[in-house]
Amino acid sequence: MSTTIDRQALLTRLGVADDVAASDNPGALAVRSPVDGAPIGSVAVQTPADVKDAIGRAEAAFHAWRSVPAPKRGELVRRFGDALRAHKDDLGALVSLECGKILQEGLGEVQEMIDICDFAVGLSRQLYGLTIASEREGHRMMETWHPLGPVGVISAFNFPVAVWAWNFTIAAVCGDPVIWKPSEKTPITALACQRLWESVAGDYEHAPEHLSQVAVGPADVGEALVRDPRVPLISATGSCRMGRSVAPVVAARLGRCLLELGGNNGMIVAPSADLELAVRAILFSAVGTTGQRCTSLRRLFVHEDVYDTLLPRLKSAYRGVRIGSPLADDTLVGPLIDGDSHARMEAALAQARAEGGDVHGGARVLEQEHPEAFYVEPAIVEMPGQSAIVLEETFAPILYAMRYRDLDAVIALHNAAEQGLSSCIFTTDLREAERFLSPSGSDCGIANVNIGPSGAEIGGAFGGEKATGGGREAGSDSWKAYMRRATNTVNYSNALPLAQGIKFD
Ligand code: UN1
Numbered sequence: 001m002s003t004t005i006d007r008q009a010l011l012t013r014l015g016v017a018d019d020v021a022a023s024d025n026p027g028a029l030a031v032r033s034p035v036d037g038a039p040i041g042s043v044a045v046q047t048p049a050d051v052k053d054a055i056g057r058a059e060a061a062f063h064a065w066r067s068v069p070a071p072k073r074g075e076l077v078r079r080f081g082d083a084l085r086a087h088k089d090d091l092g093a094l095v096s097l098e099c100g101k102i103l104q105e106g107l108g109e110v111q112e113m114i115d116i117c118d119f120a121v122g123l124s125r126q127l128y129g130l131t132i133a134s135e136r137e138g139h140r141m142m143e144t145w146h147p148l149g150p151v152g153v154i155s156a157f158n159f160p161v162a163v164w165a166w167n168f169t170i171a172a173v174c175g176d177p178v179i180w181k182p183s184e185k186t187p188i189t190a191l192a193c194q195r196l197w198e199s200v201a202g203d204y205e206h207a208p209e210h211l212s213q214v215a216v217g218p219a220d221v222g223e224a225l226v227r228d229p230r231v232p233l234i235s236a237t238g239s240c241r242m243g244r245s246v247a248p249v250v251a252a253r254l255g256r257c258l259l260e261l262g263g264n265n266g267m268i269v270a271p272s273a274d275l276e277l278a279v280r281a282i283l284f285s286a287v288g289t290t291g292q293r294c295t296s297l298r299r300l301f302v303h304e305d306v307y308d309t310l311l312p313r314l315k316s317a318y319r320g321v322r323i324g325s326p327l328a329d330d331t332l333v334g335p336l337i338d339g340d341s342h343a344r345m346e347a348a349l350a351q352a353r354a355e356g357g358d359v360h361g362g363a364r365v366l367e368q369e370h371p372e373a374f375y376v377e378p379a380i381v382e383m384p385g386q387s388a389i390v391l392e393e394t395f396a397p398i399l400y401a402m403r404y405r406d407l408d409a410v411i412a413l414h415n416a417a418e419q420g421l422s423s424c425i426f427t428t429d430l431r432e433a434e435r436f437l438s439p440s441g442s443d444c445g446i447a448n449v450n451i452g453p454s455g456a457e458i459g460g461a462f463g464g465e466k467a468t469g470g471g472r473e474a475g476s477d478s479w480k481a482y483m484r485r486a487t488n489t490v491n492y493s494n495a496l497p498l499a500q501g502i503k504f505d
Pocket of ligand 1: 112159163237292456457
């Protein structure tokens with residue numbers, strides 16, 4: 001793939017050329033590519049009233065879809081997975097263009113969508129409930145899982161399509177329609193997914209209209225979704241600040257929230273670690289996606305016995321990283337999403353310096369070629385300790401490195417972050433590894449040994465504790481959040497015994 005792509009042809013192949021009008025379209029949302037800061041086009045914006053209508057349509061879709069047998073729902077998701085396979089290169093390129101992640105990662109994101117489709121198809125035949133031993137003779141107890149209702153999905157710019165797919169494909173096999181509010185920074189990839197979905201669902205006899213709807217717009221569009229009691233589940237991915245505004249509103253109407261918020265992810269490198277592996281893992285997880293994953297590595301705790309060996313190797317690996325257009329084959333670091341993001345990175349580096357940090361890298365680059373795009377060198381900041389800035393999640397490629405001596409103390413430091421998303425230890429010592437995974441180890445939703453904190457597979461439950469919000473998306477039994485559980489007791493005897501032996505004659 002060359003660094004220039006025919007944007008119009010790409011949009012046409014993905015069926016969104018009509019959605020993306022010229023950027024001077026009044027009232028529309030102008031979308032710029034972080035690759036060069038140039039406009040891609042503009043898209044129509046919805047109002048809160050439009051969202052209300054969309055919820056009405058989703059309710060109607062729900063009433064039809066909930067009665068379609070789950071394996072038949074799965075068949076539609078299987079076909080969607082095929083459509084994604086056929087459009088993987090184009091959708092991956094559009095992800096790169098619109099959010100700035102390198103093409104390899106754009107393609108990886110579409111692969112993550114394909115993987116979750118496969119998972120959801122299998123799941124459509126495995127929405128198992130328990131049978132439970134009844135204390136009463138001639139009685140049977142069981143659990144049944146039923147579709148829940150319309151789901152509101154709010155997603156962030158950094159995974160503009162995969163996070164929706166985790167939610168949508170699982171919701172779809174569970175019997176729930178989805179209304180999706182994508183990030184205002186990445187609405188075109190959302191519309192491309194929607195058009196692809198419509199092309200598949202339109203040919204499927206069992207699919208009602210409006211199983212998927214996209215609501216592009218500012219915060220009031222999300223708010224309309226969040227406030228509406230006809231939406232029993234809000235699944236929101238983004239900053240802790242966003243979660244703190246969404247969760248109380250959903251709680252006030254006693255709705256359900258699935259939150260996947262920020263992370264301030266750590267790695268412990270123990271004395272016995274394979275340092276070669278550690279360097280590679282650090283590079284991918286701290287520098288990959290330009291540090292803009294919720295799972296990005298931000299805090300590195302290195303044992304004092306290996307710190308002076310690891311850090312020079314890491315710095316030299318950082319120096320070798322190619323920064324540039326995410327569409328070029330050899331680029332490892334694409335741009336930050338926008339100027340605000342760059343300003344936050346600068347502010348964090350200034351604060352780190354003020355807190356005693358020794359900053360390596362972090363400068364803005366390619367400013368002459370791209371005055372409207374924000375390319376940066378990834379930064380390593382050697383910190384004297386875990387000061388205030390280290391405990392802040394800055395969505396940029398800043399890695400704070402600290403020395404440690406004692407495992408207990410470093411686990412306590414690691415767990416002192418407000419968020420609890422992802423974590424890892426590099427060690428070949430079984431005791432240390434198991435300790436990190438134990439109840440007194442990492443307090444995160446994801447805890448790994450000898451792999452970095454980012455790049456999780458879809459088969460596991462994805463999400464974290466504390467300020468990360470507690471939600472779990474994607475694999476394992478995350479599907480249960482998208483369904484309601486009924487406990488059923490059936491009496492097939494001729495008597496009516498009461499539970500707990502109560503007599504009521
Ligand atoms: C996110 O950054 O919001 O584990 C999601 C990972 C990816 C998902 C990241 N599979 O890094």
